Each structure stands twice: as structure tokens, then as C-alpha cells.
Amino acid sequence: MAVDNGPVPPADLDHPTGRLIAGRYRLQRVLGRGSMGTVWAAYDEVLHRRVAVKEMRLPPGMPETEAAALRERTLREARAIAVLSHPNVVTLHDVVQQDGEPVVVMELVPSRSLAELLRTHGALSAAQAAAVADAVAAALQAAHRSGITHRDVKPGNVLVGANEQIKLTDFGIARNVSEVTMTTTGIMLGTPAFIAPEVAAGGAVSPAADLWGLGATLFAAVEGHPPYDADGDPLATVTQVVHGEVPRPASTGPLAEVIEALMVKDPRARMPLVEVRRRIYPLLPEPGTSVFAPLDLEEPTELTRPATAELPAFPPPRPAPVDPDAPLAADPGPLPFAPSTPSGSWESWAPSTSAAPPPPAAPVPRRVRRGPVATTLLVLTAAVLFAAAAGGGFALTRVAAGRSLLPPPAAVRYEAPDVATTVRPLQPRTAGTAPAYGVPGGEFTISVPQDWTMFVEQRANDPADPLPPRTLVHFVSPDGVMEVTVERFPVYYPNYSIRRYLDALRSWWARPGHSYVLTRVAPADAASGRGPDRQTDVTYRTVETQASTDMARSHFVRFLPQRVGLWVIDVTVPNDQEEKGQTLFDQIAPTFTAAT
Incomplete structure (x- = not known):
């Protein structure tokens, strides 16, 4: 991505500085741009901090199917990187929608x-x-x-x-x-x-x-x-x-x-x-040593600061001297020891490489030589003394603690919790989809885990899309593997039906590298389209192939017709957690209420 620190280029004249993204991110200036998007220095007016905003730009004439896949890929990968929290990784702050396209908000690194x-x-x-x-x-x-x-x-x-x-x-x-x-x-x-x-x-x-x-x-x-x-x-x-x-x-x-x-x-x-x-x-240099001081690190780069950024002095000022009589901290933290090479490590099968010679050994005092019999007796005596000390110490510890000297009748096996599927208690969340395409209403309340992240997506009318315009509100788990989606069609009836929705799903997942299996429809007549639509629960499975990885998911869906509109609640989990997904759906779906 090329770097440009001058005026906004002509390609960005349609997106001027000062624009407000998602009601909080104020664009300041262009940091870099590529064929698919622009990176801006921006200011978060809610948290009062500088951020980097990466705005997607789809080239004119790009087929809608490819654009939709690119949007989905952007959201999927943003969810994946959101689970990373590491000092050597640029942090993802937010993903929002602007003009129907995903916008990624990241840490701004000078x-x-x-x-x-x-x-x-x-x-x-x-x-x-x-x-x-x-x-x-x-x-x-x-x-x-x-x-x-x-x-x-x-x-x-x-x-x-x-x-x-x-x-x-x-x-x-x-x-x-x-x-x-x-x-x-x-x-x-x-x-x-x-x-x-x-x-x-x-x-x-x-x-x-x-x-x-x-x-x-x-x-x-x-x-x-x-x-x-x-x-x-x-x-x-x-x-x-x-x-x-x-x-x-x-x-x-x-x-x-x-x-x-x-x-x-x-x-x-x-x-x-x-x-x-x-x-x-x-x-590696000693901790606190400045190795990049000779280089100029204060020039802006393709993902860095706005022009008004105020940087600390570099190199950093020398800290004030410490009073030698000041008390030490309770825990100085881990020491920077080099890790030892475990058995069966890479060196056991890697090609041999040259190694630096070891430092000269310190002189060793001369020891008195012993005969084989004396050495054997000495070893046996040491082993007996060690066993007696260890056994006596164990017995003394057990007695002092009031415990039996005998082992427990059966060992209890500890199994670590399934971190990926640990769900916090549900908490009511209120969100809105209005104004959506000029149709009033759209507020709803649903109970989801309290630590899940929410973002809103708009899907406009598109000739390649078999369904009408709608708004989707996503709630995503911190690890990115589970999701609750509330989808609202402001105008769905009488031109569409639940069967039409299921046909659209089947068509979408019929693409190469994907699969779709409908496993349950209740009531059954909803799938055939006989009779008027009513509340319907649907379960289906999907598999999406990415390179050598298959992303298999289970979807638990509830359709809720509302006059001319339709609400769709979707709980999505990995296939191997289908039972937990059903339990989560049974807990979440009944909590949904839509404003009249």
C-alpha cells in the first residue's frame, strides 16, 4: 500500500476528511491507500483516542457475488483477529458498517x-x-x-x-x-x-x-x-x-x-x-537498551498517526534516579533466563548448525580419589538418608495437616473447561434496525451473553439477492466461534414466504466448496409453503471450505412473521458443539421481543 502524506488524492475526494463514521469516528487524513481501500487517521469521539480506520473500496463493475464474498470474508477475518490480544499484534478495536460496506477500526501506532x-x-x-x-x-x-x-x-x-x-x-x-x-x-x-x-x-x-x-x-x-x-x-x-x-x-x-x-x-x-x-x-539487546535510536522512527507510515499527533521525546527521557534505601517491590517478576532445550526438540531432527564455543570453565578444585567400594557405600548411604528424609517429611506434613497417610481410594480426574464454548450469563440487550429503508419501527430486545460484541449490517436491494432489503444485528462471542443474529425484513409479505427464504439459503450454499443440509423444520408445512406463515423453527448445517480448512457450523433459526415484516433469529455454533447450540437457542430465542 503506497504512502501519501500530502493532500487527499482525487480518488478520495468523494470521501472528504471530517466525515463521521458510525457516529463516532471522525476522519482526519489519509495514511495510505490501495486498490481495495483507504486507511485513515481518525479520532474516536466517544473514547477520545486516535485510531486507524480502514475503509473498504470495491472497484466499479465488481460482480455482486464477489463483493458479497469479500464483505463476508472481511467480517469473518475481523472476528478471528479480534480474539488476539498480544503486545506484538496491532489491536482490532471495532467493525462497523458505513454505506453498506464494513469499516475496520484499529489501533493507531506511531x-x-x-x-x-x-x-x-x-x-x-x-x-x-x-x-x-x-x-x-x-x-x-x-x-x-x-x-x-x-x-x-x-x-x-x-x-x-x-x-x-x-x-x-x-x-x-x-x-x-x-x-x-x-x-x-x-x-x-x-x-x-x-x-x-x-x-x-x-x-x-x-x-x-x-x-x-x-x-x-x-x-x-x-x-x-x-x-x-x-x-x-x-x-x-x-x-x-x-x-x-x-x-x-x-x-x-x-x-x-x-x-x-x-x-x-x-x-x-x-x-x-x-x-x-x-x-x-x-x-537480543539488554532490556531498556535502545537499538533503533540511530533510525528516524517518527515519520508517518501507512498505518500510523495523523498529522497532529504529538509523540513523546525519542529516545525516551532517562528515568529519575531511584533512592537506594527505597523498599523493593514484593515481586520483581520473572527473570530473563533463556529457555532450555527440551528433549525431542527441533535440534533432534534439524540439520546440524554451527554453535558458538562455550565460555572457558572455571578452575575445579582437586578432589580426593575414592575406591569403588567406598564410592558404592557412599551412594547407598546417601540414598537411604534421602528416602528416610523424604518419607519422614511427607508423614510429618500429612499428620500436621490432619490427613491420612494412605492415598485416597480413587483419583479424581480434572478436566479443563471448554473455553471456546464457555458462555457468560445472558443479559437483555436492546438494539434498533430503524430507520431501515424508510420503514419505521425496528427496535427489539433479546438476551445474549453479556460479553458478546454487537455490530449492525445493512443489506440493500440487489438484483443478485433473491431476498428483499433487510438489517442484521450481529452478537459475536469473544472467541469469534459463536454468533446470534437478529435479521429484520421491514417488508416481506405478501411477495415472499419462509419457503422462499429456505430456497435462498439452499441456493447460496450450493456454491463450489460449500454444502447445506436442512435437518429440521417445525411445523413441517412451512417448508412446503402450504398454509399461511407462522412462527417456525428451523435447524440446518453448513460447511464452508477455505483452502484446507472446513468451517462446519450448525444454525438454529426462528422465523417470526409480523404483519408485512419478518424477524429471523439465528444462533450459530460449530458443528461439534451442536447440543450446546440447541441449549443456547432454547434460552435465547424466547427472550426476543419486538417493539410494535
């Missing part, structure tokens, strides 16, 4: 991208590159634990803050249109110069692709240029990535070894992130 630093200052020092490697690896670890694959790790998505905090950004919230088209046809997803070979060849996208991206990013950091031509013909670059030899850094040392172990064509042979951080740890 920073420069690594790509910009490399263009301006060239290759990084070993300490700077190590800091970048450790921060990006930590961010990817957190993402992979949450089931998220970044898919586009590159210097342009690594931000180095004015306070030297390093953050990974752009987890696919707003992709380039060309990337969407390529993905749809199974060709490519990502930036050619940093894309993994298996992805460039049209294979599955897995977390291992992020390992290659990390290696390619570190290659650029230590060499000052990408491993492949970033400005040439993309198809030629992809061909070189898939069929050519893997570039090797000209430099040597631990960083070069890590890069070579990450940039391996076989995804299964790439160095794990935990091993990357273990290798990088000795190269």
Missing part, C-alpha cells in the same frame, strides 16, 4: 514499517534484526495458538514504533482484490516476493507458510533487499519461488542459520517458532 526503514536506512544491525525476529515470531505464536494464519508476513506488515515496540499488522482484514480473485481460482494468496512455495503453487495455506514469510522478512532485514524481485513481473517471481533455488543470505552467523532453516521448500522441515526464539534470544 511508527514506520520495516519496509520503509529498509528503503531509507538499508540493512538492519544484528541486534535490530534479532528484535524484529523475536517480536514477529511471538506474534505468530499467539496467532497460531488461536487458529489464525497471517498469510502475508512481509516487511510492509511489520511496524517499528517510536517507542521501539514492534507490531505485526494486517491479518487479512482487507485484502487486495487481485488476491481475492487469485484465491478464488486457487492460484495464489500473498505477496510474490515473500510467499511460501507451496502457496505460490496453489497448495494449501497453513501456519508453515508464515514460517517461510518470517524467514523471507528476516532475509530482507539482514541483507537490505527481499529474497526475490519485489518490483518485477509477479508471475516470473512466483515461478522463481516455486521452481528456482532458495536464496541464501550472504551474511553468516545465527541469524543466517535461522533464515536458512525457515526458508525451506518442504513446509514440514521448517524451524518451529519456539526454536526460532530460542536461537534469537542470545542476540
Whole structure:
């Protein structure tokens, strides 16, 4: 995404500064733009903080089916990244609707991208590159634990803050249109110069692709240029990535070894992130050391501050001296010890690499030699004394605590709670869908878990959409795997029916890579369209294939006709939690009340 810090370009004249998004985010100036959207510096007038607003822009003539898929993908990936909370990941604040399109609100980081630093200052020092490697690896670890694959790790998505905090950004919230088209046809997803070979060849996208991206990013950091031509013909670059030899850094040392172990064509042979951080740890600067001070980090970047931002002095001022007689804190926190290598670690199967020689050992005092009999007696005596001390200590502890010396009759197995499906108590939430397309009314109340996030979506009349205009209010669980949707059709009857809605669902999920199974309709005549519509409960299952991942969900739906309008309550959960979804639906659906 190009950077422009001057006047708003002509492409943005239809969206001037000062515009208010979702009634709270005041746009200030353009930070960057691409073929699919614009990033603004904005001000949150509710929480009084600066934010970055990423506004989607669909190119003219884009088919509505592709636009709808792009909107859904934006919302789905925004929900996924919302579960991440990590100091090395740019935080997602909000997703709102503006003019029918999703708008993403993110943390505003005063920073420069690594790509910009490399263009301006060239290759990084070993300490700077190590800091970048450790921060990006930590961010990817957190993402992979949450089931998220970044898919586009590159210097342009690594931000180095004015306070030297390093953050990974752009987890696919707003992709380039060309990337969407390529993905749809199974060709490519990502930036050619940093894309993994298996992805460039049209294979599955897995977390291992992020390992290659990390290696390619570190290659650029230590060499000052990408491993492949970033400005040439993309198809030629992809061909070189898939069929050519893997570039090797000209430099040597631990960083070069890590890069070579990450940039391996076989995804299964790439160095794990935990091993990357273990290798990088000795190269990291001491805590509190400024390693980026020689670089100018206060220039605005494609995802950073508005022009009026006030930055703290950099480097930060030296802290005031501490009174040596002041009391120490109760807990100084963990010490920065390097983790030890566990058994069966990456080194047990990875290629051998050179290691730094160990420091010289301290002189060892001379010991008195003992014969074999004396040594054996000494060992046996030590073992007996240890067993007696351990047994006596255990017995004394049990007696002092008033417990029996015998073990309990049966062990109780502890099972951790299913965190992904833990639901907080329900709380009434009131929301509105009016004014929706000039039709009055639309307020409703429904009880949902108190920590679920709400956002509103408008779906306008579209020739490709078999259903009339409606408003959807989404309530999404913190982990993004469960959702309650309240859908309102202000005008639905007499031209439509519940059967028409089910036919539209079947048509939507008949696309390649998707499936739909209707499992229950009560009363049964609603599915056939015989008789007038009345309250109807429907259950169906869907499967959506993304690369090598199948997203299987169960939907519990209640249709509530209201004069000429229709309300639809939908509780969606993963297929393996269908019983819990039914219980949740039975608790939530009866609480729905619509204003008359």
C-alpha cells in the first residue's frame, strides 16, 4: 500500500476528511491507500483516542457475488483477529458498517514499517534484526495458538514504533482484490516476493507458510533487499519461488542459520517458532537498551498517526534516579533466563548448525580419589538418608495437616473447561434496525451473553439477492466461534414466504466448496409453503471450505412473521458443539421481543 502524506488524492475526494463514521469516528487524513481501500487517521469521539480506520473500496463493475464474498470474508477475518490480544499484534478495536460496506477500526501506532526503514536506512544491525525476529515470531505464536494464519508476513506488515515496540499488522482484514480473485481460482494468496512455495503453487495455506514469510522478512532485514524481485513481473517471481533455488543470505552467523532453516521448500522441515526464539534470544539487546535510536522512527507510515499527533521525546527521557534505601517491590517478576532445550526438540531432527564455543570453565578444585567400594557405600548411604528424609517429611506434613497417610481410594480426574464454548450469563440487550429503508419501527430486545460484541449490517436491494432489503444485528462471542443474529425484513409479505427464504439459503450454499443440509423444520408445512406463515423453527448445517480448512457450523433459526415484516433469529455454533447450540437457542430465542 503506497504512502501519501500530502493532500487527499482525487480518488478520495468523494470521501472528504471530517466525515463521521458510525457516529463516532471522525476522519482526519489519509495514511495510505490501495486498490481495495483507504486507511485513515481518525479520532474516536466517544473514547477520545486516535485510531486507524480502514475503509473498504470495491472497484466499479465488481460482480455482486464477489463483493458479497469479500464483505463476508472481511467480517469473518475481523472476528478471528479480534480474539488476539498480544503486545506484538496491532489491536482490532471495532467493525462497523458505513454505506453498506464494513469499516475496520484499529489501533493507531506511531511508527514506520520495516519496509520503509529498509528503503531509507538499508540493512538492519544484528541486534535490530534479532528484535524484529523475536517480536514477529511471538506474534505468530499467539496467532497460531488461536487458529489464525497471517498469510502475508512481509516487511510492509511489520511496524517499528517510536517507542521501539514492534507490531505485526494486517491479518487479512482487507485484502487486495487481485488476491481475492487469485484465491478464488486457487492460484495464489500473498505477496510474490515473500510467499511460501507451496502457496505460490496453489497448495494449501497453513501456519508453515508464515514460517517461510518470517524467514523471507528476516532475509530482507539482514541483507537490505527481499529474497526475490519485489518490483518485477509477479508471475516470473512466483515461478522463481516455486521452481528456482532458495536464496541464501550472504551474511553468516545465527541469524543466517535461522533464515536458512525457515526458508525451506518442504513446509514440514521448517524451524518451529519456539526454536526460532530460542536461537534469537542470545542476540537480543539488554532490556531498556535502545537499538533503533540511530533510525528516524517518527515519520508517518501507512498505518500510523495523523498529522497532529504529538509523540513523546525519542529516545525516551532517562528515568529519575531511584533512592537506594527505597523498599523493593514484593515481586520483581520473572527473570530473563533463556529457555532450555527440551528433549525431542527441533535440534533432534534439524540439520546440524554451527554453535558458538562455550565460555572457558572455571578452575575445579582437586578432589580426593575414592575406591569403588567406598564410592558404592557412599551412594547407598546417601540414598537411604534421602528416602528416610523424604518419607519422614511427607508423614510429618500429612499428620500436621490432619490427613491420612494412605492415598485416597480413587483419583479424581480434572478436566479443563471448554473455553471456546464457555458462555457468560445472558443479559437483555436492546438494539434498533430503524430507520431501515424508510420503514419505521425496528427496535427489539433479546438476551445474549453479556460479553458478546454487537455490530449492525445493512443489506440493500440487489438484483443478485433473491431476498428483499433487510438489517442484521450481529452478537459475536469473544472467541469469534459463536454468533446470534437478529435479521429484520421491514417488508416481506405478501411477495415472499419462509419457503422462499429456505430456497435462498439452499441456493447460496450450493456454491463450489460449500454444502447445506436442512435437518429440521417445525411445523413441517412451512417448508412446503402450504398454509399461511407462522412462527417456525428451523435447524440446518453448513460447511464452508477455505483452502484446507472446513468451517462446519450448525444454525438454529426462528422465523417470526409480523404483519408485512419478518424477524429471523439465528444462533450459530460449530458443528461439534451442536447440543450446546440447541441449549443456547432454547434460552435465547424466547427472550426476543419486538417493539410494535
